[in-house]
Amino acid sequence: MSKTIVLASNNAGKIKEFNTLFSQYGIEVKPQGEFNVDEAEETGLSFIENAILKARNACEHTGLASIADDSGIEVDYLDGAPGIYSARFAGEHGDNEANNALLLQKLEGVPTEQRTARFHCVLAYMRHKDDPTPLVVQGSWEGRILESSAGVEGFGYDPIFFVPEKGCSSASLPKEVKNQLSHRAKALNLLMSAFKEKNILA
Ligand SMILES: O=P(O)(O)OP(=O)(O)OP(=O)(O)OC[C@H]1O[C@@H](n2cnc3c(O)ncnc32)[C@H](O)[C@@H]1O
Numbered sequence: 001m002s003k004t005i006v007l008a009s010n011n012a013g014k015i016k017e018f019n020t021l022f023s024q025y026g027i028e029v030k031p032q033g034e035f036n037v038d039e040a041e042e043t044g045l046s047f048i049e050n051a052i053l054k055a056r057n058a059c060e061h062t063g064l065a066s067i068a069d070d071s072g073i074e075v076d077y078l079d080g081a082p083g084i085y086s087a088r089f090a091g092e093h094g095d096n097e098a099n100n101a102l103l104l105q106k107l108e109g110v111p112t113e114q115r116t117a118r119f120h121c122v123l124a125y126m127r128h129k130d131d132p133t134p135l136v137v138q139g140s141w142e143g144r145i146l147e148s149s150a151g152v153e154g155f156g157y158d159p160i161f162f163v164p165e166k167g168c169s170s171a172s173l174p175k176e177v178k179n180q181l182s183h184r185a186k187a188l189n190l191l192m193s194a195f196k197e198k199n200i201l202a
Pocket residue numbers: 008009010011014042054069070071072073086087094096119154155156157158182184
């Protein structure tokens with residue numbers, strides 16, 4: 001049985017990655033923009049809460065099942081900031097350049113070994129707006145914050161996120177490589193296992 005799943009995101013970078021990732025599993029998702037869904041207010045205090053708020057909002061507006069992604073970067077030296085505020089770290093939502101510049105500034109002079117950080121991704125799947133048991137999975141990706149930007153792939157914090165196992169920034173990795181290693185790829189892998197176990201979309 002094929003059924004439409006709404007992707008509860010307006011972030012073009014995420015949507016692009018999801019198109020590739022989902023196609024690997026033979027699943028088609030439609031971004032919420034195609035349904036004119038109003039953006040959910042991300043008032044939660046954790047990635048999990050925000051992912052559920054976004055998924056529920058998309059279900060409510062479309063009457064369809066949805067998957068939301070709430071993600072961000074946690075920097076150890078900053079006690080986990082920007083965390084759930086990653087998209088609006090410098091004030092304006094989605095100003096990637098300002099966010100990256102502020103993060104570099106806050107870490108100015110901090111030695112390499114204290115620049116550890118990780119991307120974190122929570123995915124929430126809800127069958128409908130009143131679904132009492134959303135499926136929630138998480139993935140993370142360890143690295144550290146560079147001292148300046150490098151690379152043009154990806155989006156958001158990718159130019160300043162150093163990937164130790166590859167020796168370069170995540171914006172310097174070919175898309176296929178990021179899609180094998182990333183927090184998002186790991187979380188989606190878990191979600192797909194849960195789908196299989198629960199015969200969702202089977
Ligand atoms: O809520 P939606 O509509 O999905 O879009 P958003 O951009 O607001 O997304 P979030 O609320 O989840 O905020 C996540 C921010 O964390 C950053 N981020 C998340 N995943 C990333 C990745 O793979 N590479 C680089 N930056 C990432 C990026 O700056 C995002 O704007």
